[in-house]
Amino acid sequence: MRLLLLFAQGLLLLSFQTTFFGRMGFSAFQCQLWLVPVVYGALRWELNRALVLSFLLGYASDVFSGGVQGIGALSALGTAFGAYWMRKGLLLRSSLQLGMMAGPMCLLYQAFYLTLGYLVEGKAWIEDLVISRIILQPVVLAITAPVIVEGSQWVEGLGQSRFAKRRSE
Amino acid sequence: MWWRRHPTLWVILALVFIGFVIISSHRRDPGSLSLFERMVYAVTRPLQKGLTQAFLGIRDVWEEYVALVGVRRENKLLAQRIRELEAQLIQCRELQGSMERIQALLDFQASLKLPTVASQVIGEDSSGWFRTLIIDKGKRDGIERGMPVVTKEGLVGHVMESADFSAKVLLIIDRNSAVDVMLQQSRTKGVLEGIGRPDLCLLKYVPRSETVDVGELVITSGLGGVYPKGLVVGKVEKVWREGYGLFQKVDVRPQVDFRRLEEVLVVLKGEEMQEGSKQDTPPHKAKKGAR
Secondary structure: HHHHHHHHHHHHHHHHHHHHHHHHOOHHHHHOOHHHHHHHHHHHHHHHHHHHHHHHHHHHHHHOOOOOHHHHHHHHHHHHHHHHHOOOOOOOOHHHHHHHHHHHHHHHHHHHHHHHHHHHHEEEHHHHHOHHHHHHHHHHHHHHHHHHHHHHHHHHHHHHHHHHHHHOO | OOOOOOOOOOOHHHHHHHHHHHHHHHHHOOOOOOOOEEEEHHHHHHHHHHHHHHHHHHHHHHOOOOOHHHHHHHHHHHHHHHHHHHHHHHHHHHHHHHHHHHHHHHHHHHHHHOOEEEEEEEEEEOOOOOOOOEEEOOOOHHOOOOOEOOOOOOOEEEEEEEEEOEEEEEEOOOOEEEEEEEEEEOOOOEEEEEOOOOEEEEEEEEEOOOOOOOEEEEEEEOOOOOOOOOOOEEEEEEEEOOOOOOOEEEEEEEOHHHHHHEEEEOOOOOOHHHHHOOOOOHHHHOOOOOO
16 A cells, blocks of 8 residues: 555656656756655665565656666666665654655666666767766755655555554454 | 575566566567556646646746736735736736647648647656657557657657557657758758757768758658658758768757647658558667658
8 A cells, every 4th residue: 555655656756757847947957756755665664665666666757758668667676775775774764864865866876777778778878967967966856855755754654544444444 | 495585585586577578578669558658658647737737827927927026016006906907818818829829730730731630748758868758649549659740840759659648759859869851952861860959950961062051941851751751840050061071960950949849740640651651660769760
């Protein structure tokens, strides 16, 4: 249930990202909003569930991308795996702390995406790796992510409370 | 057994395997859509459409109200009295603007003499690496992979994937796009390739011996069967003639403003065009074939 709800939140963020950001004319700010639930899942859940969520959302982002389908799914999988291993030793309690992790994870995702893109397509898009992708997008994502994490927590709580109600009945 | 003690390893292996199966199947048949992809399109279409409408509404309010904050402060009393009228005026302007755009699109549709479907742009590329659009018409409206997409200004691109109710369009400014074109006056042929910039494309394989004038119109040549002949693509911006080599390179500014695309026309292929396109490679590999 939690997985489905977070997946739905990711789809909503993906829709927002592909409509508002592009039309606002700030392509530099077109950061991967859907990555926040992926990072949230990896930092809060057990690994298996987090990996499935990351794969599904990554695949969903592929649907709206002009690239080869599957690259985003595998990149998101790698990112979730990385986030899961990084959480050890980190004190991640508040939404701010959880959200801030989305910034570096955005960089990790871009690195996976570039590498897989090069392996599959044989083309290096490194020429597109402008300063906005390296600095601006992770920073913007780190700033906006705490709000999205609040949403994720609310959505997750929604699933849990309904599940708990059903169990009590 | 050790493998029973590591279920996570199996999950990872399964997901990685599925990932590579997806990549492999997409490489083999780029236009085909899996059940999951169809589901994502179906679920997100109303979201994207609603968000796009909301954005257009907010943009209009921003342009019509917020930009006038300074003036309004000076004319507080007047502004309060006319606010209602202004709101109505905004709605009328939006309607008028829509009507004008649709009328222009219909005029162009009539002049094309080809069967077309009008469609609204509801989304853009999610990755930022490519130049693609999502439109709100799909297979149910007769839209298939490889169909050209145009506006009254000129060529936009072609359909690279079609779901039931939406489709993905590869723009001519994408790095993977290549269009067989010719210069209108000199009739010199070349290949127009995207470079990822919304305001510039590169015309390649123009022989050095040909004279290319700045400002000359670039139109589709009709070769390859993907794009009908004679569609306006752009204008020559700059000519690069190196000291050596067989060809010269030409910068072309597309006629279409890709940053403000709202409505497009998808040209439904006639029999002649379909016969031509069957011989082409899939549009995903456009750089190598779909011209």
